[in-house]
Amino acid sequence: MNDTITAISTAQGVGAIAIIRVSGDSAIDIVNKIFKGKDLTKQKTHTICYGHIVDKNKVIDEVLVSVMRAPKTFTKEDVVEINTHGGIATTNKVLELLLLNGARLADAGEFSKRAFLNGRIDLIEADGIMNLIEAKTQVARELSINQLSGKVSNLIINLRDKLVQIIANIEVNIDYPEYEDIEQLTNSKIKNNIETYKKQLIQIIKEAEDGKIITEGIKVAIIGRPNVGKSSLLNNLLDEDKAIVTDIEGTTRDIIEGNLSISGVPLTIIDTAGIRKTDNVVEKIGVDKSKKQIEKSDLVIYMLNNNEKIAKEDIELYNLIKNKKHIVVINKIDLEKKLILPKEIKNPITLSILNNMGVDKLKEKIINMFNLEKLSTSDLTYLSSARSIALLKKSLNYIENAIENINNNSPIDIVEIELKNSWEALGEIIGQTYSEELIDELFSRFCLGK
Numbered sequence: 001m002n003d004t005i006t007a008i009s010t011a012q013g014v015g016a017i018a019i020i021r022v023s024g025d026s027a028i029d030i031v032n033k034i035f036k037g038k039d040l041t042k043q044k045t046h047t048i049c050y051g052h053i054v055d056k057n058k059v060i061d062e063v064l065v066s067v068m069r070a071p072k073t074f075t076k077e078d079v080v081e082i083n084t085h086g087g088i089a090t091t092n093k094v095l096e097l098l099l100l101n102g103a104r105l106a107d108a109g110e111f112s113k114r115a116f117l118n119g120r121i122d123l124i125e126a127d128g129i130m131n132l133i134e135a136k137t138q139v140a141r142e143l144s145i146n147q148l149s150g151k152v153s154n155l156i157i158n159l160r161d162k163l164v165q166i167i168a169n170i171e172v173n174i175d176y177p178e179y180e181d182i183e184q185l186t187n188s189k190i191k192n193n194i195e196t197y198k199k200q201l202i203q204i205i206k207e208a209e210d211g212k213i214i215t216e217g218i219k220v221a222i223i224g225r226p227n228v229g230k231s232s233l234l235n236n237l238l239d240e241d242k243a244i245v246t247d248i249e250g251t252t253r254d255i256i257e258g259n260l261s262i263s264g265v266p267l268t269i270i271d272t273a274g275i276r277k278t279d280n281v282v283e284k285i286g287v288d289k290s291k292k293q294i295e296k297s298d299l300v301i302y303m304l305n306n307n308e309k310i311a312k313e314d315i316e317l318y319n320l321i322k323n324k325k326h327i328v329v330i331n332k333i334d335l336e337k338k339l340i341l342p343k344e345i346k347n348p349i350t351l352s353i354l355n356n357m358g359v360d361k362l363k364e365k366i367i368n369m370f371n372l373e374k375l376s377t378s379d380l381t382y383l384s385s386a387r388s389i390a391l392l393k394k395s396l397n398y399i400e401n402a403i404e405n406i407n408n409n410s411p412i413d414i415v416e417i418e419l420k421n422s423w424e425a426l427g428e429i430i431g432q433t434y435s436e437e438l439i440d441e442l443f444s445r446f447c448l449g450k
Ligand SMILES: Nc1nc2c(ncn2[C@@H]2O[C@H](COP(=O)(O)OP(=O)(O)OP(=O)(O)O)[C@@H](O)[C@H]2O)c(=O)[nH]1
Pocket: 224, 225, 226, 227, 228, 229, 230, 231, 232, 233, 244, 245, 246, 247, 248, 249, 250, 251, 252, 253, 272, 273, 274, 275, 331, 332, 333, 334, 335, 351, 352, 353, 354, 355
C-alpha cells in the first residue's frame, strides 16, 4: 500500500484559484475528513463537488473538489484535486489540514514518479511533461507535446523491435541449428541488417540533437579582445542598451546575458570581458570567466577589429575556440582597414555595428549553421534530453562493436552480446531497465506538485 501524498500544484502566490492535489489509497478519505458538502467517499469517479474546507467547524475556504478514482488518473491511484481560492495563506492552511489528517507532503516530481512506476508514462513522456512546463517558444511546446503523447517513445519502441528481430533470429540459429525453415543468418546478411539499423539510429541521434536545441536553446558566447565591439553586438541583437559600451578597454568585467528567439529557437547571448593579459584583479576574474564561457557555449562568435593589426592574443584566443562551433566576425569596417587576417582564420562576416551593418548576415549564418529554418517546420518527433542522447550514443557504440566483430569474423554469439547491450541502452531511455537512484534523480528535477 502506498502512502498518500499531497502538494500545491499551482504556482505559489496570489491568484484567483489554486489547486492542491492529493494522490494515494486514502486520498478520498483524507479530503472527506476536512470537507463539508456531499460525502466524497460515495461519489462516482471523475465528479466535481461544491463545498467547504473546514477546520473542525470553522470554514477555511469555499472550494470545488474533483474526485478521480484509480486507475484512470495521472498517477493511476485515487486522486483528489481541491480548487481553492488562490493565495498563500489559504492554500497553506488547506495543505496543513491535509497533512494533519494523514497525507504526506510530496517530494518534487513525486506525482510524475508514481505515474511512471505505475506504468502510466515512460521516461520520455515524463521528460515531455517537464519540457512542456518549461517551454518558452511555440516550437518547444509542440516538441514537448509530441514527447508527452508517446509519439516520440514509439521511435524507440520501433527501434528496439527491429533489434529484437535480429537478436531472435540469431538465437534461433544458435539454439536450433536443425530448424531448416528458419532462415540461417550468415555474417554478411546480419551485417546488412545491422548497417541499415545503424543508419536509422544515427538519424535519430541527429534529430535528438536538434530537439535539444529546441528545448534548451543555443548558448552563444561573444569572445574577443577588449574594445572590439562585443557589448555593442549584444545590445544590437537584443535591441536594448543592456551592456555598458565605452571606448575604454576592459569596460565589461562580468558576464552579461540576454535572450532572443530566432526562428522560434531561444538563443542566450553571452557578452564577456575582453580577453587580454591584465594585472587588474577584477578584470582578471572577468577574463577567466570569459574563458569558461567558451567551454559552456554551443557557439562562439569570435570578434576582431578591422581597425587594429592582429595581435598575439587574437591568435591565442582563436586557438582556444577553433575546435568549437564558431563564427568569425570582423567589426568596425567603417574604419580604416589595418587588420590582415591570418590564413588559418577563414570565412569572416564583416560588420559595422555602429552603422547596423552586417548583423542580419550574422543571424542568417546562425540560422544556417543550426538548421533553424528546417527545425521550426519539421514534424518535431524528436527526443531532446541530454540523457537520451547519451544513451542513444551508447547504443550506437555497441552496434559499431557488433559490426567490427562481424568484420573480424568473430563467433556470432559475441556479436549477439553487443546487440543485446545496444538493445538495453535503448530500454534505459524509456525506463525499461532502470535503477532506483536514477529514477529519484530524474524526477527530483520536477517542480513540487507535478
Ligand atoms: N567605428 C566603430 N566603432 C564601434 C563599432 N562597434 C563598436 N564601436 C565602438 O567601440 C567601442 C568599444 O565597444 P564595446 O562594445 O564596448 O567593446 P567591447 O568589445 O565590449 O569591449 P570590452 O568590454 O572592453 O571588452 C565603443 O566606443 C563603441 O562605440 C563599429 O562598428 N564602428
